[in-house]
Amino acid sequence: MKKLLWCFCLLLCCLGCVACGPQQDKSSDRQNISVNNYNFFGDEQKVIFKQVPQRILVCGNSGVETLVALGAGDKITAAVLTEAEDKGSLQALLPNARIYTQPLQLEAAVALQPDFILGWRRYFADNQLGDTSSWIAKGIPAYIQDASGPVPAKGRFPACTIASEKRFISNMGLALGRQQQAQDIIQKIDSELQAAEKIPAQKVLFVEFLNGNIEVFGNDLLCGDIIRHYGCSLVSYSAPFISQEELMEMQAAKIFVVYHGGEQQKQAALAQLHNPLYKHLPAVASGQVYPIAYKQIVAPGSDLLGTLKYVKQCLLANHPQ
Structure with a gap:
């Protein structure tokens, strides 16, 4: 009887070790x-x-x-x-x-x-x-x-x-x-997304200067959904490419400049809005121009969290980053 009880206790111990030890990914x-x-x-x-x-x-x-x-x-x-x-x-x-x-x-x-x-x-x-x-x-x-x-x-x-x-x-x-x-x-x-910060309603533009063209990121892309979520409106066009004259008429309060690459490419993209033709634009005149990497706003996957934080920070800002 004692031997049987001892075996039973040993079995329980072994089961306990298995339960507490590393588990295989089932x-x-x-x-x-x-x-x-x-x-x-x-x-x-x-x-x-x-x-x-x-x-x-x-x-x-x-x-x-x-x-x-x-x-x-x-x-x-x-x-x-x-x-x-x-x-x-x-x-x-x-x-x-x-x-x-x-x-x-x-x-x-x-x-x-x-x-x-x-x-x-x-x-x-x-x-x-x-x-x-x-x-x-x-x-x-x-x-x-x-x-x-x-x-x-x-x-x-x-x-x-x-x-x-x-x-x-x-x-x-x-x-x-x-x-x-x-x-x-x-x-x-x-x-x-549920954070309680109150973001002022404002018009926002996402633009990329690409090989001499000016491309506007529209409402059907991720940036459009993010901007809507934050209670703002995205400047959008029926066609993604606009003329320099159309950009000169842009009344956006904030402009996000999309770029590919690293720091050098980022600065080159931002420099596009240093053109005197754009100095009267509200976002440019108030210093509300922000760089955003293409990979942050197109299919970012798990980095969506970082994108949301960055965009919200810029929307709340009163000074350039």
């Missing part, structure tokens, strides 16, 4: 996790994950940063960057991953043997990776990052909104068995 045993996405042409399609990916190819800096934020950076085997200046910092985060600054061709991608491909839409063109549908047909999940182009809300593509960024984070959490981490990020975004 998500790796899940089958057929399905998330909604779309193909290169904007047609809706489901992406099914039969197991948690272990060899991920990511095309796009914000996709990489989102997976890292979810705690899945060690699953990234290769990354193609949209912003080459981030190579050093991302390589430090992903010491075992191959980092590319130029798009991969189909053969090179196949050689990497990925079991999941996440990328901005443009990387799934025929002359690069090919449409997501062709990868899915081969049993490899392929996902176009939400709000990554070409011009979302146009044609069959969904709108770029705060909700679409949260959906992307949630979908990646599901696919990678990181639901709690995804919910933690989304909760921080929701808390920021």
